[in-house]
Amino acid sequence: MSESCNQSCGTCSDDDCDERKENPVDFSEKPHELSKIKKVIGVVSGKGGVGKSLVTSLLAVTMNRRGYKTAILDADITGPSIPKAFGINTKAMSSELGLFPIASKTDIDIMSINLLLENETDPVIWRGPIIANTVKQFWTDVIWGDVDYMFIDMPPGTGDVPLTVFQSLPVDGIIIVTSPQELVSMIVSKAVKMAEVMDIPVIGVVENMSYFECPDCGKKHQIFGESHIEEVAKEHGIDLIAKMPIDTALAGACDKGMIELFDGTWLDHIADTLEMNGEKKMKIAVASDNGLVTGHFGHCESFMIFDVENNKIVKSEAVPNPGHKPGFLPVFLHDMGVNVIIAGGMGGGAVDIFNEKNIEVITGASGKAEDAATNYLQGMLKSTGSICHEHQHSDECGEE
Numbered sequence: 001m002s003e004s005c006n007q008s009c010g011t012c013s014d015d016d017c018d019e020r021k022e023n024p025v026d027f028s029e030k031p032h033e034l035s036k037i038k039k040v041i042g043v044v045s046g047k048g049g050v051g052k053s054l055v056t057s058l059l060a061v062t063m064n065r066r067g068y069k070t071a072i073l074d075a076d077i078t079g080p081s082i083p084k085a086f087g088i089n090t091k092a093m094s095s096e097l098g099l100f101p102i103a104s105k106t107d108i109d110i111m112s113i114n115l116l117l118e119n120e121t122d123p124v125i126w127r128g129p130i131i132a133n134t135v136k137q138f139w140t141d142v143i144w145g146d147v148d149y150m151f152i153d154m155p156p157g158t159g160d161v162p163l164t165v166f167q168s169l170p171v172d173g174i175i176i177v178t179s180p181q182e183l184v185s186m187i188v189s190k191a192v193k194m195a196e197v198m199d200i201p202v203i204g205v206v207e208n209m210s211y212f213e214c215p216d217c218g219k220k221h222q223i224f225g226e227s228h229i230e231e232v233a234k235e236h237g238i239d240l241i242a243k244m245p246i247d248t249a250l251a252g253a254c255d256k257g258m259i260e261l262f263d264g265t266w267l268d269h270i271a272d273t274l275e276m277n278g279e280k281k282m283k284i285a286v287a288s289d290n291g292l293v294t295g296h297f298g299h300c301e302s303f304m305i306f307d308v309e310n311n312k313i314v315k316s317e318a319v320p321n322p323g324h325k326p327g328f329l330p331v332f333l334h335d336m337g338v339n340v341i342i343a344g345g346m347g348g349g350a351v352d353i354f355n356e357k358n359i360e361v362i363t364g365a366s367g368k369a370e371d372a373a374t375n376y377l378q379g380m381l382k383s384t385g386s387i388c389h390e391h392q393h394s395d396e397c398g399e400e
């Protein structure tokens with residue numbers, strides 16, 4: 001292992017490294033440096049036309065209505081339907097820094113190949129690797145800014161393109177969309193296996209076009225035959241998180257670009273689950289000396305680790321600093337499941353690795369470690385973004 005090892009084999013060119021051979025190759029891509037994306041949810045389906053884009057759009061609208069900054073990355077390059085559902089006809093702009101998403105009427109940020117093509121009816125006749133690369137660029141080259149929930153409308157199926165996308169983007173969970181007329185069991189089985197291989201949790205399955213409710217008598221008709229989704233979900237050990245009816249108003253809203261006006265509560269349970277997941281799993285690490293936030297991240301005595309549930313600290317423990325060598329601590333904290341790191345100051349190298357690992361960095365904090373964590377949870381602690389430049393010796397504050 002070389003002196004400068006930062007444990008990121010995917011970006012290292014040292015082919016002779018012994019460690020490298022033991023580690024799996026890391027294909028993950030870094031988001032744009034001006035993007036800070038907290039949760040990434042992939043929406044998948046077995047084939048096109050089952051309502052994957054509609055579910056993606058409705059989820060984004062639902063989370064946006066709950067006050068979260070929401071974005072949609074349209075990775076369905078050969079069948080992009082997100083801009084149309086939101087009534088967006090303008091083209092995306094770029095600067096030397098990157099590409100800008102287009103904000104919908106209710107401020108959901110969107111990037112799609114249709115926002116880049118001269119003529120949106122032009123077919124995209126590209127081979128798989130180019131399609132996968134385009135999706136990667138939507139992650140790396142788009143200036144998303146601060147995003148609480150990003151929904152990815154995935155390419156249909158479980159082939160090469162979705163696989164590459166899952167390897168490259170840090171997807172926190174997937175939602176599988178099916179319709180009753182498909183070979184549901186096989187589709188769900190494939191999606192679940194893909195998620196297992198990629199080590200991504202399955203949030204649950206949505207059955208779209210589940211039934212049609214007669215507007216006159218209120219009777220529900222299973223137009224595509226009897227649904228078996230309950231048994232299929234049980235068989236694969238996943239949750240059935242929504243059943244959506246065939247709704248002509250929904251289809252009309254999509255066609256008219258008015259999806260943001262949709263009226264319905266079908267996806268509220270998913271939104272609750274996403275909120276719960278977001279809060280349940282949170283771990284905050286505060287670089288501390290004697291219970292106080294330390295000025296120098298890398299040289300702290302210990303990390304106070306706070307487990308958070310429903311926005312409240314439920315457990316805290318002090319984990320001694322295992323020692324400071326370049327690039328080591330961010331990986332150590334990531335492996336402990338830490339989502340946020342709070343410190344007085346930090347070196348730019350460490351900040352970069354935390355960002356790469358999707359860990360939020362808060363610098364400029366001081367006072368009691370627990371107060372800093374509580375203030376963060378109450379939205380009262382914002383990062384000053386302070387990077388330690390003032391030290392002559394290179395590794396102070398975790399500087400690489």
Ligand code: ADP
Binds near residue numbers: 052208
């Ligand atoms: P996919 O992304 O899976 O290819 P879409 O979301 O684009 O599928 O949906 C295909 C078409 O079916 C769209 O025109 C959409 O408006 C319509 N549609 C999808 N779900 C429903 C539904 N529950 N009720 C009515 N129309 C629907």
